[in-house]
Amino acid sequence: MSDRDNLKTYPSLSRTPRHVGFIMDGNGRWAKARNLPRHLGHRAGMENVRRILRAAVEFGVPIVTLYAFSTENWQRPQSEVSGILDLLREALANEINELDANSVQLRHMGNWENLPPDIQECFRTATAQTQHNERLIMNIAFNYGGRQEIIAAVRDIVREGIPPEAITEEVFAAHLYTAGQPDPDLIIRTSGEMRVSNFMIWQGAYAEYYVTPVLWPDFDKDEFYKALETFAHRERRYGGIRPA
Secondary structure (H helix, E strand, O other): OOHHHHHOOOOOOOOOOOEEEEEOOOHHHHHHHOOOOHHHHHHHHHHHHHHHHHHHHHHOOOEEEEEEEEOOHHHOOHHHHHHHHHHHHHHHHHHHHHHHHOOEEEEEEOOOOOOOHHHHHHHHHHHHHHOOOOOEEEEEEEEEOHHHHHHHHHHHHHHOOOOHHHOOHHHHHOOOOOOOOOOOOEEEEOOOOOOOOOOOOOOOOOOEEEEOOOOHHHOOHHHHHHHHHHHHOOOOOOOOOOOO
8 A cells, every 4th residue: 555545534434334244356357357367366355455454444444354265165276275275374374463463353254174274273373362452353254154154053052952942133143153243234245246155144134235346456445435435325224114
């Protein structure tokens, strides 16, 4: 980010979401448009995360969830999957001290299954190191799927012996990966695709959606502000009607 970007000021927003989810789509297309290999698109996407985290703090968004790797992404070519895992290792190793210094709390969302042991350990170390930070919560949805999350929650409820009549929305939500966090108010999808892609199916029931054709590596601070500005003007009725 340039110094000019850092100095730019933005009008105050009338309302700011407590929790923003990002479906970070378009890394491959970004690379293809520049005649670059796909792994460089993923690297550019990873580098953009820093910019968006700084913007979230500036705009007063306390929780962000980044959809980094789905349970279906294992079907991609092995070389691409290996490259994404290497980028994750690099990010967890090189960025965690800076995140900690800036009071960012990192949490993992997803299934440990299929994750290499060293990455599991990296996540454990990173989450333990940052667990008391309060400036920003960053959920990394890696090896994550909304349906898988719901199944995992049901299994936990069954294991705990909770009787059917005691299962409420609150009880169910307490068994999701986002337990203790508010549901996302806003979910942003880059690259223009009009689908949720198995992301936060339960939590996003009443989220506002913002879809932009901008590819994730190009989704900068200005684009983020546009999304927040649009959200601020949305009327949220949660199934009701606007009072006369």
